[in-house]
Amino acid sequence: MKKFDLTNQYCLITGAAGLLGNEHALALLNIGANLILTDLNYAKLKKNSQNIIKKNANKNKIILLKMDVSDENSIENVVQKINKKNIFVSVLINNAALNPKVEKNTEKFTRLEHFNTKDFLKECKIGLLGALLCSIKFGTIMAKKNRGVILNISSDLSVISPDQRLYTKKGIKANNQPVKPVSYSIIKSGLVGLTRYVSTYWADKNVRCNCLSPGGVENNQNIIFKKRLSKLIPAGRMAKKDEYHGAIQFLCSDSSSYLNGQNIVMDGGRSVW
Numbered sequence: 001m002k003k004f005d006l007t008n009q010y011c012l013i014t015g016a017a018g019l020l021g022n023e024h025a026l027a028l029l030n031i032g033a034n035l036i037l038t039d040l041n042y043a044k045l046k047k048n049s050q051n052i053i054k055k056n057a058n059k060n061k062i063i064l065l066k067m068d069v070s071d072e073n074s075i076e077n078v079v080q081k082i083n084k085k086n087i088f089v090s091v092l093i094n095n096a097a098l099n100p101k102v103e104k105n106t107e108k109f110t111r112l113e114h115f116n117t118k119d120f121l122k123e124c125k126i127g128l129l130g131a132l133l134c135s136i137k138f139g140t141i142m143a144k145k146n147r148g149v150i151l152n153i154s155s156d157l158s159v160i161s162p163d164q165r166l167y168t169k170k171g172i173k174a175n176n177q178p179v180k181p182v183s184y185s186i187i188k189s190g191l192v193g194l195t196r197y198v199s200t201y202w203a204d205k206n207v208r209c210n211c212l213s214p215g216g217v218e219n220n221q222n223i224i225f226k227k228r229l230s231k232l233i234p235a236g237r238m239a240k241k242d243e244y245h246g247a248i249q250f251l252c253s254d255s256s257s258y259l260n261g262q263n264i265v266m267d268g269g270r271s272v273w
């Protein structure tokens, strides 16, 4: 178990106030890591991190910071604050994204025919450019220190197309049915490309970069959606929110020291069917 140990190491998570960001934090805390939890929404971060702070006797192990991954100045600000504390971030998890919940909303999400460039660019700035900017800022420091791990959080939609039949609503014409937007597929597939690029770019500096592609997590979605999706998954169900802990611990620690540039698809087998 020694190779899983992250004692005295600082791990920074983006979008840490969200459903999975909170779980990544718990997973890393459980293997001894110090945490820098960041999110655009600081109030939500403070509120949602209470469970983690309670679990941790030594408050100095957890730092909460506001950071907008789509804004270079905001990232630089965080880098400066961390430098002042003499902290070296040896693990970065690029987790922040706009995660469109199509099953909960019929009108907001556009079909290809109604493609909206502004929305597309907004999502790309967070989910893709944000991961690139954080990788550059923190990866450069890691490369100088000759050590580091970058983990991008993608989705099973990095390897399969969304099955739009999951989102169909009764009483809506076929041409108006809600769909998962194309932006999500492009961003999540793009993260795999970013992973490969970064993994070789700093390979000689001992900086590894991998990607985790989770399947859908159960989170109070409507029952029809859940039933439809479960039928597409060999495991017969969606993931529980804590089922990625083991993967996070493996991918962020030395236990995966010979893994680099890979996209680990953890989706209950959905993409195999």
Ligand SMILES: NC(=O)c1ccc[n+]([C@@H]2O[C@H](COP(=O)([O-])OP(=O)(O)OC[C@H]3O[C@@H](n4cnc5c(N)ncnc54)[C@H](O)[C@@H]3O)[C@@H](O)[C@H]2O)c1
Pocket (backbone or CB within 6 Å): 014, 015, 016, 017, 018, 019, 020, 021, 038, 039, 040, 041, 044, 067, 068, 069, 070, 094, 095, 096, 097, 098, 099, 126, 130, 153, 154, 155, 156, 213, 214, 215, 216, 217, 218
């Ligand atoms: N939940 C799932 O079922 C699922 C499945 C596969 C992949 N994923 C991926 O996992 C990651 C986390 O998903 P989640 O379900 O926890 O999402 P979430 O919406 O619960 O959390 C995302 C967090 O990102 C933050 N955020 C938004 N814009 C930001 C910005 N500009 N800068 C910094 N933070 C910003 C939000 O405030 C939010 O706290 C995402 O990349 C998502 O695509 C989620």
